Amino acid sequence: MHTPVNYITTWFYKESKEEASFYPQLGQKGNSSLVHSIYMQIQVPFFVTFKHYNPEAKFIFFTNLEKENLPDYLTRLFDKLEVEVITLPYTCKPPKDWYPAWQNQFYLYDILRYMDTRMQENETLLISDADCLCHTSLETLFEAVRKDGSALYEFITDRQYSINGITLPQMEEVYRACYGKEVKGSMTYYGGEFVALRKDVISKINTAFPELWAFNLEYGKQHPFKLNEEAHLLSLLAEHLQIRNTTANRYVKRMWTTPHFNNVQPGDENYPVWHLPYEKKRGLFYLYKLIEKNEGEITDETDFWKKAERYTGIPHISLHKRLKDRLTTLWMKLK
Numbered sequence: 181m182h183t184p185v186n187y188i189t190t191w192f193y194k195e196s197k198e199e200a201s202f203y204p205q206l207g208q209k210g211n212s213s214l215v216h217s218i219y220m221q222i223q224v225p226f227f228v229t230f231k232h233y234n235p236e237a238k239f240i241f242f243t244n245l246e247k248e249n250l251p252d253y254l255t256r257l258f259d260k261l262e263v264e265v266i267t268l269p270y271t272c273k274p275p276k277d278w279y280p281a282w283q284n285q286f287y288l289y290d291i292l293r294y295m296d297t298r299m300q301e302n303e304t305l306l307i308s309d310a311d312c313l314c315h316t317s318l319e320t321l322f323e324a325v326r327k328d329g330s331a332l333y334e335f336i337t338d339r340q341y342s343i344n345g346i347t348l349p350q351m352e353e354v355y356r357a358c359y360g361k362e363v364k365g366s367m368t369y370y371g372g373e374f375v376a377l378r379k380d381v382i383s384k385i386n387t388a389f390p391e392l393w394a395f396n397l398e399y400g401k402q403h404p405f406k407l408n409e410e411a412h413l414l415s416l417l418a419e420h421l422q423i424r425n426t427t428a429n430r431y432v433k434r435m436w437t438t439p440h441f442n443n444v445q446p447g448d449e450n451y452p453v454w455h456l457p458y459e460k461k462r463g464l465f466y467l468y469k470l471i472e473k474n475e476g477e478i479t480d481e482t483d484f485w486k487k488a489e490r491y492t493g494i495p496h497i498s499l500h501k502r503l504k505d506r507l508t509t510l511w512m513k514l515k
Contacts, residue, residue, distance in 0.1 A: 182300060184303045184326065185237075185299070185303045186236070186237045186238070186303070186304050187240060187299070187303065187306065188237045188238070188239050188306045188308070189240040189241070189242060189291065189306065190226055190241060190242075190307070190310040190312075191307070192219045192243045192310065193244050193270055194243070194245055198276075199283065201284070214512060218461050219310065221468040222464045223254055223310055224253070224467075224471050224472065225313055225464055226314075227241070227258070227261055227263055228478060230308075230318075231263075232478050233314050233316055233317045233318070239263040240264045240265075240266055241264070241266070242268050242287070242290075243265065243266075243268070244268065244270060245267065247265040256476075268287075268291065269290070271290055271293075273286065275397070278400075278408070279345060279409065281344070286409075286413075288375075288410045289410065289413075291307060292307075292389075293386055295382060296383050296386050299379040301379055302379065303378070304322045304376060304377070304378055304379075305376065305379075306318070306376045307374075308373065308374050308375075309373035309374070309455065311373075312453050312454060313453065313467075313488065315454060315485070317452075318452060321431050322376070324427050325376045328425065328427065329377070329381040329423055330375075330376060330378065330427070331375075331376040332423070332425055333370060333426075333434075334369075334370060334371075334428075334429055335369055335434060336348070336368075336369035339366070343369050345406075346405045346406070346408060348366065349367075351412065352366075354407060355367065355419060358395045359420060363419055367415060368415060369411065369412075370415045370418055373432075374431070374455065376427075381423055384421050385417055389417065392417060392420070393413065396413070431453055432451060432454075433451050433454070433455060434455045435448060435455060435494060436458060437458045437492065437493040437494070438458045439502070442493075444493070444495050445495060447495070448494060449485075449495050461509060462501075462509070463491040463492030463501075464491075464492070466487075466508075467488060467491055
């Protein structure tokens, strides 16, 4: 009898000079060597923590690079943790000059197409951004996805806020124009950093995606706003397919730790998954160095998470971390 698999995946798409878009958190374009090295390094704490707490899951790293072109430290780790590397082309790529930032994000839909052909009934898939740490087992998340079909992360409900070039009311306009019907209630923005889906729901998304994608490409030529990134489309597809929920909000939080904006509260360290966008070249870099020193393992959980909290500023940012972060980012610029 087949035991349904829980897949845990993340990805990296290396942009060429011609297609490179801007990455605000790193202050660089996607073809820079700094962006490449940082994204390679953060795979280490991602896969080590997720594997440690979910040893029975199947792990995949999607990329447009061949495995032999990955850094040696990463291929060694992937071999040790039994992480499969899938080299996948980017076919859902938006037109040139579509939007200034994050133009590799639609790669998500290429991953969903691939997984649709691979997964069997009742199997589940988590696609997570790599700037995340897993703090506990995700077994109850996968059980919820197997039961309900999906677990989505509701991130923005502010109807005045411009989310990467579009507001929620404007997203509702696109929805009405595409589908000829009203949104039930109000539109929600679902973050693309943490999406968990059952096999049959993946199939439904893959069936519905081409229509919305083609409509959006034409809509953007005639209107001052459009769906600029993958989470915009996910939000409309969730409404269209009636798979809306806030299940993932129990498991993950986007934790901003910048000097100008910090939304972390005491107790956030208890989330099963920490999403740490600002810590890519700071706290996650320090954890990459720590794990490399420990030969790719968490040898002492208590010590590891004590250091992880200190390195990432969860739930409190120390003066020592602020000073260390400044020196680290300056060193990276000079490098």
